[in-house]
Amino acid sequence: MSDERPARFEAIYNRTYSRITAYAARRCHSPQDAADVVAETYTIAWRRLDELPAGEQATPWLYGVARKVLANHHRGDNRRRAHTAELDAEMADLYGHSPDSRVELAAIGQAFQTLPDEDRELLSLLAWEGLDRAEIATALGVSRNAVRIRLHRARRRLSRALAEAGIHLTPESRFAPAERPL
Known part of the structure; x- marks a missing residue:
């Protein structure tokens, strides 16, 4: 070797x-x-x-x-x-249940859990992992265009779920990807 x-x-x-x-x-x-x-x-x-x-x-x-x-x-x-x-x-x-958890975070978590697995994975790759669309496409084995479309739909479904839970995010806080580590 x-x-x-x-x-x-x-x-x-x-x-x-x-x-x-x-x-x-x-x-x-x-x-x-x-x-x-x-x-x-x-x-x-x-x-x-x-x-x-x-x-x-x-x-x-x-x-x-x-x-x-x-x-x-x-x-x-x-x-x-x-x-x-x-x-x-x-x-x-x-x-x-964590005694120090806030009600809003719990509601956001519950709304997130109502999403289909594919939506949760896509939004997690964007927000938690900080991947861009091309990297998400590679990770999921789909095209960048498919990622764009799926991401739009996932965001819309999450917005609806949050609204149903009484959570209204400001435009600046919506689905921002995490900072990338250096």
Whole structure:
């Protein structure tokens, strides 16, 4: 094995690890699950290193891989949850409410949860991950135009859900993407 492959992987890993880990952590129920998703994502990246795009295009590619790993993880998780529904209800009662949470944030979270999975993922990639449309297109495996259309529709559905919950955002605060880390 040449020294080039491990060095390339290490450079990509070091550049993307914190973003992919944050992505997984926001979508998993526990840090252990997030760690498993991240480990599987980078295992796939190592196996498919020759397919991994160079430069900044590696990040959205890895988001796409992590998205698929998460989907598999959630399917398995859903099967396990079907067997432990009573325990899940107890855990939700214990940890579902934070005493310092504001009512408006809870309403926004509930409105967000009413959206279809595809809308939540799209808005999360934009707002939490700070991806632009081209990067989202790569992560989702669709065209930039499809992202533009889906994003418009997702924003409209979220606005409707927020209005129904009595939340009215100012134009400046609507769906602004997160600051990108340096």
